[in-house]
Every structure is written in structure tokens, then in C-alpha cells.
Amino acid sequence: MLELIVISTLNGVLFGMLLFLLSSGLTIIFSMLGVLNFAHASFYMLGAFFGFQLTRWIGFWPALIIAPLLVGAIGMAVERYGLRNTHKHGHVAELLLTFGLAYIIEEIVQLIWGKGPMDYRVPAILDFPAFTIFSTNYPAYKMFMLLISVAIFIGLLVVLKRTRVGLIVQAALTHPHMVGHLGHNVGQVFMLVFGVGTALAAIAGVIAGPALVTQSDMAMLLGPILFVVVVVGGLGSLSGAFIASLLIGLVQTFAVSMNGSLASLFGPLDPSIGPSLLTDVWNVTIAQIAPIIPYLLLVLILIVRPMGLMGTRET
Amino acid sequence: MSEPVTASAPRTTRADALRFYGLWIAGATLLLVLPLVFSSGGSLTTFSLIGISIIFALSYNILLGQTGLLSFGHAVYYGIGGFLAIHGMNAIAGHEWPIPLPFVPLIGGLAGLIFSIILGWVSTERAGTVFAMISLGVGELVASSALILRSFFGGEAGVTANRTDLPAFFGLTFGPQIQIYYLIAAWVLISTIAMYALTRTPLGRVCNAVRDNPERVQFIGYNPHVVRYLAFCFAGFFAGIAGALAAINFEIANSAYLGLVQSGVVLFATFIGGVAYFFGPILGAIFVTYLQLGLTDLTAVWQLYFGIIFIGMVMFAPGGLAGLIMMHRPLARGGTLHMLLPAYLIAAVPTLALAGGVILVIETVSRYIVHADASTMVNLFGIPFDTSQPVTWVIALVLTVGGFFVARMTWRGIAAAWDRAATAARDKGHLA
Secondary structure (H helix, E strand, C coil), X not given: CHHHHHHHHHHHHHHHHHXXXXXXXXXXHHHHHCCCCCCHHHHHHHHHHHHHHHHHHHCHHHHHHHHHHHHHHHHHHHHHHHHHHHHHHCHHHHHHHHHHHHHHHHHHHHHHHCCCCCCCCCCHHHCCXXXXXXXXXXXXXXXXXXXXXXXXXXXXXXXXXXXHHHHHHHHHHHCHXXXXXXXXXXHHHHHXXXXXXXXXXXXXXXXXXXHCCXXXXXXXXXXXXXXXXXXXXXCCCHHHHHHHHHHHHHHHHHHHCCCCEHHHHHCCCCHHHCCCXXXXXXXXXXXXXXXXXXXXXXXXXXXXCCCCCCCCCCC | CCCCCCCCCCCCCHHHHHHHHHHHHHHHHHHHHHHHHXXXXXXXHHHHHHHHHHHHHHHHHHHHHHCCCCCCCCHHHHHXXXXXXXXXXXXXXXXXCCCCHHHHHHHHHHHHHHHHHHHHHHHCCCXXXXXXXXXXXXXXXXXXXXXXXXXXXXXXXXXXXXXXXXCCECCECCCCHHHHHHHHHHHHHHHHHXXXXXXXXXXXXHHHHXXXXXXXXXXXXXXXXXXXXXXXXXXXXXXHHHHHHHHHHHCEECHHHHCHHXXXXXXXXXXXXXXXXXXXHHHHHHHHHHHHHHHHHHCCCHHHHHHHHHHHHHHHCCCHHHHHHHHCHHHHHHCCHHHCHHHHHHHHHHHHHHHHHHHHHHHHHHHHHHCCCCCCEEEEXXXXXXXXXXXXXXXXXXXXXXXXXXXXXXXXXXXXXXHHHHHHHHHXXXXX
């Protein structure tokens, strides 16, 4: 039991940090441009596939740098030539643009790499057990992932809170017009932020690719959870995104490793009842409902606290 | 989005009334004679699918176009309608209740209504991005739950029913597709009239007001939340009808009915058709369904073309097909439409070249690079291309890049011609 708790906590924190790499970019982009980037998970997927392809060609370490740069460049192009032109048609049109983009990216990835999972392996230098807790070997690669995401988290915090660029970004979050009046090129700041946000997602993709499955449906699987994270944390709140990422990472990881059901708790139902909705609910295990827990949490949060955990604004 | 749904003055003259009812009678007649003209099995199936998708898209537009609610989970109510219809059909056949098939869509509609009554209040608390996210979350919640609650949703296989087991309706057994077509056509007509009537009610108008300026609506004394909720319930009801018709048509309901993909397709159809006009989603449903069925035969990557068309629409024609058509109305009334024709014809050439180039690039990648086993021949506008030949690659690149730059120039020509035509029409007093 203790073993389960320790391992699940480690895995949960790891998953949470990965989620935060994505949700931080999503949150900053949302607060700044007012657009919830539907394609954010698609950039994560692009990162994973670029990482996979570049690892084949030039190795993992260069790929870790180059893939996010490439994806960041694509993201900047999307902001410059797509979103900026759509802005005049309103937020719904912008949201729809990113929705269409998510659709196209998935199709292009399928076109080039096919629908099956990629053979994206952990680099040999990190392919050893880091330590052993109670008979379970914990892979070094996961520790590496954790390290990278924590490092980026700290870096992001420092840049936002301690540098001049961060100051401008923070100001542009709430008062874009005022920042523009002060002589800063807000358009360029937006483009940069979009690029950095998508690049962060791509880093998450490159490092998560070998550990999770690199497949063309990975954006579709992660995307909705990402929205749950930013809505639960509070739209536009970075600290909220951080808490919600960890929360959902932990909840999902723990749920997957639990096998309890109402039947195991209270004993099986009378077999004379036969198959019905009740028996379905009675027999379902916590592991089976793990995929829907984030959405349940979302609905609950929206009923109890509509602005999210740390959110300050209503929309 | 900001363009209002056509709000015309009360119809007074007889000619106006005649034109209004004539349009509906023409629509009904069209539905009636279509299968007589195109009587093959394939076209009957196509028409049936288009009919279902028309109801679904119109129901979606109650949300998106009329109330300004962007939903990513509308398929939930479609799917629930489908499942309840299947279970209803099985129950009717099992208990030998005297309910014939034409009334089954009502079961689906009521199921959609009940579910939107339950889920709608939380969902519609706020509009905008929050509503979009909640609809997505609720959609995923229901779609994932469907795989867990196996006894009701039938797991991955779904649930089936046999529509011919139901009592006959005036001698109709609803076995053959032609009878199903007429059943769907009748429901399309009923639902379309009902949904059109809804836009004319005070509720419909308040929905428009909530879309445009919720704060002001609140000052007048309406609660925008209640208005959104009511619109949501109506949309759920008609989506349920569409889902039930789909279930009757296929005699099966599975979890794909509820999923994000289905929600995405109806969003595409509605938006491509145009949300600002009532008839927009009808156009979109016809176009998208036809494209879906037609492109799947031609290419393996039809969804990619689909996405490109959608993005193109969002960026360059956010009014959709209906918006594009209605743009020309004042010019047509002013009799200056012919001034645009040369510019359109000139622009058509490089634009088609650009489209051809893009198609060639995609097909080359798809057929030559990725699926080496497939046939490498592409037939474009009647000209065969071999995607394994470097000549084709060069042609594709030249068409794409050259087409783009030349097309962009000719588009400016269209804009100039448009200005001239609009000015001329305005001089004649036909443009506000």
C-alpha cells in the first residue's frame, strides 16, 4: 500500500508537471490574446513527433532543443498570419480557427506518420533505473522529465517575475492598450508569447513522447483534460493552473491504480436483478472511471466555484 | 457573428406573403419529388443523411447563430436521442405497444429535451469561452460514461433495433429506404418550420438580443441565463429528433454518436453554411454531408481537405456560404451584379490553379511518400497526374506558389470591382 502511494505520488507529480508545461502556455496565451487555444495539445503532439523524427536523424539531445524551436516558429506563424487576421471577426472566430487548426494538425500528422504508435525510445544514456523503492525500479528517464519540467517552471517564474520582458508581458495581460501607448509593440509581444507558449508545449511533447505513447490521437486525448485544468484552476491564473495541474495529475494517477468498486466495498448485488444501469454503476472500478474524473471535477467546480480555484474574473 | 439574423418588417402585402409561403411550398415539393428524379439506392441514402444533418445543423444554429453559444458538445443530445429511440423501438416491439415508427423521433426529441433540461442549467450559466469549455467537458463526460454504462449504451458495439418490428403505419412497414426517406423528409419539414417559427417568437428575438448584448437585456428585465437555458433546451430537443432519425436510418446507436467528432462535424456544417441566416445551416448540412460522402471515394485524406475548407471559411468568409450569397443581394437588386463578373472570372483561374496545386501537393505526399503501395495516379480536372514523377512535384509547387501570388492580386481586383458595383448600386438606392 505504501509502495503504491509513493509510486503514484511520484507519477502523479510528474504527470501534473507535464500538464503544467502545457497549461501554463495555454493560460498565458488566453490571458493575453483572449483566445483559448484549442490547438495547444496539437502543438504538444507536433513536439512529440518532431522530437521522434529528429531523434532518428540527429539524436535526442539536439532534438530536445530544435523541435521546440520549430514548433514555436510554427506557433508564431499561426499567430501572425492566422489569429491576427481573424481577430476582427471576434473571439468565436478565433476559437474556431484554433479548432480547425487542431483538426488539420491531426490529419497532417496522420498523413505523414500514419495512425499507429511510433517507436520513440528513451535515450540510452537515461535508460536505467534511478532508484528502487520497495522492489519497484523507478526509471531515470522519469526523474529527468521531472527535472526538466521543474526547471522550466522555475525559469518561467523568474522570467515573469524578475525580468523586464516579464514585466511587459504581465502588463500586457491586463492592459494591452496601455502597454501599446507606452511604446511597446504589443503585436510582437503577442506573437512572442504565442511562440513561447507553443514551444513549451512542444518541450512537453518531446520529453513525454518516449514515456507515453507517441501517436496521432495523443492531442485528442490530452486536449480536453488541458481545458479542464485551465478552467478548474481559473481562466487566466498561472498559480491556479499550477495547482489544478498537480491536482488532476495526482487524482488521475491514483484513480488508475485503484481497483475498488461499490461491489468490492458492499459486496455484489443480488444476481436476480440482472444486468442494468445499477449493476453497471455497482461493478465499475475506480480505475475504469479514471478518464471521467477530470470532467466530473470540472462540472463540480463550475457549480460550486464558477471562476475556478484561483480565478479572479468571470469570463 | 455580429451580423443580425435577418429581421424583416411584418409582412403586409399579398405578394410578400405569396413569396414567403411559396418558398416553403417549393421546399416541400422539392423534398417530395427528389427521390422520383434520383431514384437510385445510393442517392436515397445520401438524401436521408442530408435530411438528418439538416435538422441537426439547424438545431445547432439555435445555439451558435441565434443565441451566440459556441458548443463543443452538441452531439450529446443527438446521441441520447438516438439511444433512446433505439431502446424505445425495442420496447415498443417487445411490448407490442401500438406506436408506429413515425412517432419514434418524438421519443428521441423528448430524451434530448430532458437531458438538456438536466445538463443545461449548469452549462448556460455563462456564455462565451466558459460555455464552450463546459460544453466540451460535459460532452466528454457523457461520451466516456457511455463506454462504462454498458447495459444501456451497449459498450463499443452499440445497441441495435429492427425498425420493421414496429406496428405498420397505414400499411407502411418502413423496411425499404424510400419509406425511410419520406419519413425523414416529413420530419425535416416539420422541424424546419418549427425552428423557423421559433426564431419569429419573442423568445427567438430575446435570444438574438442575449447574443448581441446580454447586459442590456438584463436591464430590460430578462435574465440572460434563463433565455440561454431555454434556447439550449430547444436545441437539445431538435438534436434529439435528428439523433432518433439517424438511429432509425441505421438501426443502430453507438458511442460514436455522442462523441467530440460528431460535435465537430455539426459545428463545421453549421459554420460553413453560415450562422447569420436561417437557411445557412441547411446549405452547410447539404454541402458537408455531400463532401463527406463524395470525398471519401476520391481520397484517403478527405478530412484534411475538410479542415482546410473550414479554416479558409473562418479566415476569409466568416459569414459562411449563406453570408457569401446574401452579400450579393443588394447588388443583384441594384442590377449591378454583372460588373463583378469579369473580376470573378479573372480571379477564378489562379484560384483554381492554387487549389489544384494544393491538392496535388497533398496527394503527392499522401500517395507517393506515405502510402507507397497505393496507386500513384491522381485525376485532377480530368488531367491525369502521376505522383511518382518529379514533373508532377514541380507542377504542384509552381501551381501552389505561383497560384497564390497571382490569386492574391486578382482578389484585390475583386475588391475594387466590388466597390464600383456597390457604389453603383448605392446610387440607384439599393444599398443602405
